[in-house]
Amino acid sequence: MEGLIAVGLLMLLMIIGVPVAWSFAGVLAYLVYIYDANLNTMMLQGYRSLDSVILIALPLFVLTGYLMQSGGIAKRLVDFIEVMIGKRRGGMGASMVVASGIFGAIAGTATAAVASIGTIMIGPLEQRGYPRGYASALLGISSLLGILIPPSITMILFAVVTRQSVAACFAASIGPALLLIIGLIIANRFSVGRFFDEINSAAAEGMEKAPSKARATLRAFPALSLPIIILGGIYGGIFTPTEAAAVAAFAAMIIGFFIYKDLTVKRFSSSVISAAETTGTVILILLFSFMIGRILAMERIPQDLTEMVSTLIENPLLILIAVNIFLIIAGMIMDDVSVTVVVAPLFMPLMVESGVHPVHFASIVACSVVIGANSPPVAPILYMACRIGQVSIHRTVMPALALMGFVAMPVMLITTFVPELSLFLPRLLGFV
Template sequence: MVEIAILAFGVLVLLLTLGVPLPFCFGAGLIVMTVIGEATMRGMMLWGFSQLTNPVLLAIPLFVFAGTIMSVSGIAASLLQFVNVFIGRVRGGLGVVASVSCAIIGAISGSGLTGIAAIGPLLIPEMERKGYPRAYATALIANSSVLGLLIPPSVTMIVYGWVTDTSILASFLATLGPGLLIMLNFCIVNLFMARKFPLVLDEPLEFSELLKQGGKKTINAIPALLMPVIILGGIYGGIMTPTEAAAVAVIYALPVGFMIYKGLTFKILLESGKESASAIGAILIMVLFSLMLSQIYVMEDIPQMMVDKIFEITDDKVLLLILTNLFLFGIGMIVNDITAIILTAPLLLPLMSALGVSPIQFAAIMGVNTAMGGVTPPYASILYLGARIGKVKFTELIKPAMTLILFGYIPVVVLVSVWPDLSEFIPRMFGY
């Protein structure tokens, strides 16, 4: 059966390499496993559709819709102006604004695409006007946008908690520390990079004027700032489940977008709904096929066989963690984060348990690796979107993006693997 699983995985990787749409790739792997193996397609389809009725999955379309509304309603713009008034006049401060704004938006939308979609059109031209190279500005915002996959509530951690039967709140909290550390790294790297750019800085404000503008922007941003407070406070306080919090995010964003920031109209809302529905449909079809394929692997005891084979090669924990990170990073480079988690989490969790790595720490390991894959070619969906929004050639983004990954991401990948407290300390505070 191992040979059939390897064949199915090989077909999957081959089709991905050829550029075949993701659902068809997983469908082909599924056909190989059901035609040659013992599982039946009818049985797997019935099982797969029963899994899609899980209320936990309802949080995904709701967070995607909330993120789309944020992008077009003026909520994101108000957050950007709020952060900019305090640090926008510091050399390199505009880059810090980009990273922090993406983190705040990530704490609302749960998506890695919302940051670049909402912040990019506003901030990339402004950063270029202030002396930043356009390619660097685009790469910085695109890389910071993946913080939406790590700063809770995160759609990927909802999926991880679902497929591994781990507390979703604990999974959220596991990636919070790494996410904030990556944001800090991006800010530091940006401040060093900004020293070689011919930046044009605004005149410093008098303290009284700073207070005046800061007060004005703070008041304007209060409705937007309340959004993460309500969502995260409700989840962490045990008042709402992640699904209920996602629904509240949509309900809250509508009156704020219509009546306070007035960037939302019924026409724009309809277009946002269509855009969200299209994205959600593609995601759920892909989830269905990839979930069925991974379930067949579990049914055929492939994970345990894989663990046994790996321990025949080596039982060194550090080496195995390095290999696991390289494997996850490689998977993240060819498929999106949700697919990578559904496909590999059930396979690798027994190995992690054998190594003494808790499901909570493994959530962080998977989160940072699959998020990094979103800005690493060839998949690099967030980076490709950044190139379109920033109107720059993709090849121009590679160098600044790789610099940010090398100094901003890689250290956190290493830390989250060798230092369990980075991912487990905050969950322990909440009793996990």
């Protein structure tokens, strides 16, 4: 019960506007008080938990995302995808979805994808007849592909706090990601012509003339090589995820400075500062979460929660549905980092008891974040997409709910009840 109270307190602190890191600190203070824990010992154990080689990948992938945004890499990717598929019916919306997926395969963050892809594509989408509210909703949902498609910062955090293989968690989320991409493209194609009319690219006024396919491919080749290098290196056994993060950051610098030449010293400095701020916040959250997790483990809270739920609900399928609902509700109030580092370890013993493989649970958590991060009242990604799209949340929320109800929710349910979607690739690669 105390574990659920702690999660509830965390949600309450976030709702009233307390910064995320200090919300975790408040929960830690509550647990230290009621359990009379030794704070000095907790701090030492928290520091030791942070002393991980895997976590070095976190700031490097965050930096890669910012460098892609400021170094012109994202723009070349969007131009390439638009030329290839943008002229078909619903092609412009499909271009945004695919661009977000490729961006996620390099940077691993949703916020960077919203800022980069949204800044480039919202305007042209409106010129092609897409309502700004719908375009912003599609941006919010598709940007979460950065969490599902490896390398994913969320999956790195999941692997660290649950002591799973990073590569296995990466591989597990690829199937759900591809399913989400297909679902979003089909839903977008269905929407065009029924809820709004798409203007032919040649007739859209004010749009720049698209480059030829050959020229767009040549321009985008350095950017397209990044996901091939990163994912090929990881799954080919050439380097670890941490080494892949270092390669990605170095390659993004080289491409931005010397190939595209959009990356200046000022932009590079700004990217480093932004990455440091983001990483600092996440590390502080991780420190507090490790200490919280240690206290909960010492008091056997996860095991007690498992026994309580198992007593109330005997059917494993109903347990999975209950956990899905809880994850979505938690995601509606907390950000993806908070859900991953607090809720995931809390429910891990219950999932194992119910016969769910830990790597499969990683995919379930990632899918729940896609829905929660775009669901009010907090909806951090959806609100950010609205800011980028310069549109009110009222014009965005209904299209977002439709996309989540008809695409994201079915993907989550399929991921939950068809384990092979998540486990096939990790088993094929020998990770599980």
